[in-house]
Amino acid sequence: MAFGPFLLLALMEGLVTAAVLSLAAVGLSLVFGVMRVVNVAHGEFFMLGAVIAWFVSTMVPGPAWLAFAAALIVAPVLVAALAAMVDGLVLKRLSYNPEATILATIGVMYMIQQAALSYYGPDARPVLAPFSWRLQLPWFGYSGYKLFVVLAAGLVLLAVWLGLTRSKAGLVMRATQVDREVAQAFGINVGLVYRGVFALGAGLAALGAVLYVPISQAHYLMGHDPLLLSFIVVIIGGLGSLRGTLVAALVIGLSDGVISMFFSPTLAKILATLLVGLVLVFRPQGLFGAKE
Amino acid sequence: MTGGRIWALHLAVLVALLAAGLLLPGYHSTNLARILVLATFALGYNLAFGYTGLLSLGHAMFFAAGMYGAGLPAWHWGWEAGPALLTGAAAGGLLALLAGSLALRTAGVSFMIVTLMFAQAFALSLLYFSDWTGGDDGFAVPTTARLVFGHALSADVPRFLAAWGVFALGLVIALALVCSRFGRVMVALRENEERARMLGINPYRAKLQVLVISGIYSGVAGAAYALLFGYVGSSFASIQYSILPMLYVLLGGAGTVLGGVIGAAGIFYLTEWATALTSAWLFLVGLALVVLVLFLPKGVLGWVRAKLWRNLP
Amino acid sequence: MSLLRARGLQRHFGGIAAVDGVDFDLEKGEIHGLIGPNGAGKTTFVSLLSGRIAPQEGRITLEGEDITALPAHARVRRGLGYTFQITAIFPGLSVFDNVALAVQGGRGRGDLKALVARALAQVGLEALRDEEAGTLSYGHLRLLELAMGLALQPKVLILDEPTQGLAAGEIAGFIQLVRGLTPEVSVLLIEHNMAVVMELAQRITVLNFGRVLAQGSPAEIRANKAVQEAYLGA
Numbered sequence: 064m065a066f067g068p069f070l071l072l073a074l075m076e077g078l079v080t081a082a083v084l085s086l087a088a089v090g091l092s093l094v095f096g097v098m099r100v101v102n103v104a105h106g107e108f109f110m111l112g113a114v115i116a117w118f119v120s121t122m123v124p125g126p127a128w129l130a131f132a133a134a135l136i137v138a139p140v141l142v143a144a145l146a147a148m149v150d151g152l153v154l155k156r157l158s159y160n161p162e163a164t165i166l167a168t169i170g171v172m173y174m175i176q177q178a179a180l181s182y183y184g185p186d187a188r189p190v191l192a193p194f195s196w197r198l199q200l201p202w203f204g205y206s207g208y209k210l211f212v213v214l215a216a217g218l219v220l221l222a223v224w225l226g227l228t229r230s231k232a233g234l235v236m237r238a239t240q241v242d243r244e245v246a247q248a249f250g251i252n253v254g255l256v257y258r259g260v261f262a263l264g265a266g267l268a269a270l271g272a273v274l275y276v277p278i279s280q281a282h283y284l285m286g287h288d289p290l291l292l293s294f295i296v297v298i299i300g301g302l303g304s305l306r307g308t309l310v311a312a313l314v315i316g317l318s319d320g321v322i323s324m325f326f327s328p329t330l331a332k333i334l335a336t337l338l339v340g341l342v343l344v345f346r347p348q349g350l351f352g353a354k355e
Numbered sequence: 356m357t358g359g360r361i362w363a364l365h366l367a368v369l370v371a372l373l374a375a376g377l378l379l380p381g382y383h384s385t386n387l388a389r390i391l392v393l394a395t396f397a398l399g400y401n402l403a404f405g406y407t408g409l410l411s412l413g414h415a416m417f418f419a420a421g422m423y424g425a426g427l428p429a430w431h432w433g434w435e436a437g438p439a440l441l442t443g444a445a446a447g448g449l450l451a452l453l454a455g456s457l458a459l460r461t462a463g464v465s466f467m468i469v470t471l472m473f474a475q476a477f478a479l480s481l482l483y484f485s486d487w488t489g490g491d492d493g494f495a496v497p498t499t500a501r502l503v504f505g506h507a508l509s510a511d512v513p514r515f516l517a518a519w520g521v522f523a524l525g526l527v528i529a530l531a532l533v534c535s536r537f538g539r540v541m542v543a544l545r546e547n548e549e550r551a552r553m554l555g556i557n558p559y560r561a562k563l564q565v566l567v568i569s570g571i572y573s574g575v576a577g578a579a580y581a582l583l584f585g586y587v588g589s590s591f592a593s594i595q596y597s598i599l600p601m602l603y604v605l606l607g608g609a610g611t612v613l614g615g616v617i618g619a620a621g622i623f624y625l626t627e628w629a630t631a632l633t634s635a636w637l638f639l640v641g642l643a644l645v646v647l648v649l650f651l652p653k654g655v656l657g658w659v660r661a662k663l664w665r666n667l668p
Numbered sequence: 669m670s671l672l673r674a675r676g677l678q679r680h681f682g683g684i685a686a687v688d689g690v691d692f693d694l695e696k697g698e699i700h701g702l703i704g705p706n707g708a709g710k711t712t713f714v715s716l717l718s719g720r721i722a723p724q725e726g727r728i729t730l731e732g733e734d735i736t737a738l739p740a741h742a743r744v745r746r747g748l749g750y751t752f753q754i755t756a757i758f759p760g761l762s763v764f765d766n767v768a769l770a771v772q773g774g775r776g777r778g779d780l781k782a783l784v785a786r787a788l789a790q791v792g793l794e795a796l797r798d799e800e801a802g803t804l805s806y807g808h809l810r811l812l813e814l815a816m817g818l819a820l821q822p823k824v825l826i827l828d829e830p831t832q833g834l835a836a837g838e839i840a841g842f843i844q845l846v847r848g849l850t851p852e853v854s855v856l857l858i859e860h861n862m863a864v865v866m867e868l869a870q871r872i873t874v875l876n877f878g879r880v881l882a883q884g885s886p887a888e889i890r891a892n893k894a895v896q897e898a899y900l901g902a
Contacts, residue, residue, distance in 0.1 A: 176641075344461055552744075553752070
């Protein structure tokens with residue numbers, strides 16, 4: 064294959080990565096933005112979404128799209144419920160202290176991971192895509208489902224953005240984000256907002272995973288990479304900024320696609336993690352965030 | 356309580372550990388050797404986290420730097436244990452100097468994430484340069500390198516004695532350090548950094564010094580682990596090995612000299628017991644972490660200090 | 669040549685000039701009061717002097733040496749001591765350790781224990797040296813804060829609202845104490861309690877809207893029309 068098509072393929076793969084990244088990262092960004100909690104277990108919520116999608120696909124008979132549609136609803140709801148429980152049992156009791164919650168969510172991460180190992184097993188299992196249409200280009204064929212993921216990610220992000228800016232719930236969340244005490248004084252139930260945001264963040268991760276799992280496989284350790292990459296995206300984009308998250312997901316996704324294809328995926332990850340560290344050191348507001 | 360009694364307590368613990376290692380059967384003395392090496396790691400972690408309040412999520416990179424710093428020369432050039440231990444210590448300290456000089460420009464949650472990211476980049480680099488490092492598989496440290504004064508470190512008694520020696524030296528230095536003027540500065544930085552600054556203390560420099568000392572401890576522990584147990588692998592650079600020393604310190608008591616060894620022994624036997632029950636032993640590690648953070652945030656010795664013995668260092 | 673000198677100090681926060689071109693001189697051996705209505709820029713000005721905030725314009729010299737670019741801790745080591753308005757001690761450490769930290773960070777050289785004992789004796793806290801600082805009463809905390817300032821062995825001591833929250837009897841003792849510090853230590857006193865300023869200060873600088881409104885002896889300041897207006901509100 065010539066250089067041009069090769070680059071096109073790299074960019075398309077990068078775009079898909081960017082879509083998955085932004086889906087995984089948007090929940091983490093939301094949770095950090097509103098609650099100031101760094102949820103290390105976020106990747107495990109992602110993993111659970113994929114694993115639940117697999118269980119649903121084995122239980123729902125009929126065409127693949129039916130099981131897929133069922134998983135799109137079941138997985139986020141179950142994961143959100145679990146997250147709400149974690150909030151009540153752990154985070155709330157720690158008064159959302161930033162450092163203590165990091166330690167505690169590390170513990171939660173191990174617990175979810177190992178529970179998945181016990182009940183789901185160590186194997187990676189495939190989940191069928193809801194349709195198998197392929198886009199045939201002159202140089203190569205490309206999975207139509209991957210393009211669907213890009214579209215779906217765009218829709219989910221748009222929905223989150225509209226929800227935050229146009230709905231009453233979004234207003235309450237933003238008020239809580241700006242000033243917890245003032246929000247409380249205006250009669251907002253901050254505890255409920257926190258629980259809702261944490262559940263929503265986890266649900267979004269699960270939703271992203273259901274979309275992602277047909278182009279990958281469900282595995283109990285699969286939460287690791289999304290966690291790391293979400294961190295990268297959220298930090299480079301500026302903690303708590305939705306627009307920054309999207310831009311960073313695009314930049315990281317596309318450069319990851321190109322570097323992985325022309326050099327090595329490991330090198331791409333090394334560069335990305337170093338970049339995050341350096342961004343936090345030298346530009347804590349994020350590469351794309353405005354200076355205070 | 357006087358300084359004399361503090362020293363007597365710590366020396367008594369060292370003697371008791373020595374006796375236990377020499378008198379117990381081989382299986383336990385090997386366990387104890389492993390615990391003492393991990394406790395040395397915890398000592399270093401505690402100086403940064405427990406005493407100075409530097410919550411690092413990246414100490415695995417210092418441990419691994421020590422491990423590879425000792426293991427690579429032994430593997431490639433056939434170095435002996437003595438010099439290899441020194442290069443391991445130096446590797447841990449140098450990496451701490453490099454990572455710390457950048458990471459210490461941040462604080463709090465940012466510091467945690469920056470250290471995590473640097474450690475991640477370091478772990479990935481070990482995989483990337485697999486021609487040198489053996490990549491995912493790691494490598495066995497050649498037995499010819501596992502010698503000290505002609506004694507094979509693979510045998511039970513020399514191995515235990517070496518582990519005990521490393522830990523004892525580490526404990527004595529740590530105790531002297533936290534009882535010194537500098538130790539007072541460390542605690543001051545943890546309690547109120549801005550106030551310390553307005554008392555003429557340079558927080559950045561002091562914290563960097565602590566981090567380098569902590570890195571050397573971690574490097575020594577990693578090097579000793581490689582030389583005593585004969586294996587070097589990239590899994591020791593994973594985040595799990597940043598969490599473990601934190602867990603030891605949280606269980607034993609952050610900001611107590613003996614907390615690390617109590618925590619290391621506690622977690623070690625907890626995992627032994629859990630592994631016998633289930634393959635998902637990490638579940639119990641996770642549960643232990645959550646329970647500790649929720650219900651015993653000061654650890655065993657922190658509790659002892661609050662209730663019984665206020666001046667315990 | 670004055671001991672501590674500032675020329676043209678300026679600091680804006682997003683368009684608002686908190687300190688707007690202030691010139692200031694602290695002479696050796698004097699007690700100098702700094703007053704002004706709320707929001708006049710006193711806190712910002714003192715933060716510029718002590719190095720907690722960097723100025724956008726202007727220069728600061730201590731004994732003729734330019735310290736504008738020095739970080740706060742380096743200024744402390746050169747003899748510019750600062751005590752906090754809101755008492756900021758190390759609650760988990762003993763009274764001894766609190767003062768010892770100040771001795772270590774300051775200019776004092778020699779036996780640590782003796783230097784700590786001296787600072788504690790100056791404020792009358794010898795008996796409490798082994799107590800945990802967090803358990804002290806409010807009045808004792810203020811004295812500990814002062815002892816830490818003294819233990820730095822500063823050339824200039826900046827006291828930020830030192831009598832806030834003290835009872836009348838304690839204030840009398842405090843005035844005695846500060847007066848006894850001069851002439852070895854020169855004092856810059858930021859104070860709301862006008863009676864304390866008028867009694868202690870030889871000279872007073874009044875800030876208003878980030879600028880120097882008036883400067884002079886207590887009698888001159890009392891008689892100054894502009895100062896009266898600024899305080900009574902126009």
